[in-house]
Amino acid sequence: MDILVTTPKSEIDTSRKEGEIVEAEGGYWFRTFKFRPKVKKGDKIYFVEAGLIKGYGIIFEVSQTKGEECEVTGRTWKGNWVVKYNNWHWLKYTIPFKGFQGIRYVDRLKELRSNLYK
Secondary structure: OEEEEEOOHHHHHHHHHHHHHHHHHOOOEEEEEOOOOOOOOOOEEEEEEOOEEEEEEEEEEEEEOOOEEOOOOOOEEOOOEEEEEEEEEEEEEEEEOOOOOOOEEEOHHHHHHHOOOO
16 A cells, blocks of 8 residues: 655755755655554655645655654654655656645555546
8 A cells, every 4th residue: 555645835845955865865755653654665655745746755664753853954753653765756747636634545556546636
């Protein structure tokens, strides 16, 4: 099962900066959650940004945490669970999708496309 999350408008610039550094220097991205997402190693985490699904990363770890510190911003993200991902892929064609809070479970990109206009 894959997941879909939204990058808040206030975090878009930070997200881009983090992406540039990870792509240039290696490493990974992460997202913290209050609950354990039902994902596992090898699943995808898709991102909605500014009303479009633009890309995804491949999850390589899901673990408990008391918070994760971003090496780029120095900010500590609170949460009980962290999903770590790397191997970023930009979609060839972005997919319109209204932003939302929380998490959505999706069964691969096929489901995303079939639910575009619901």
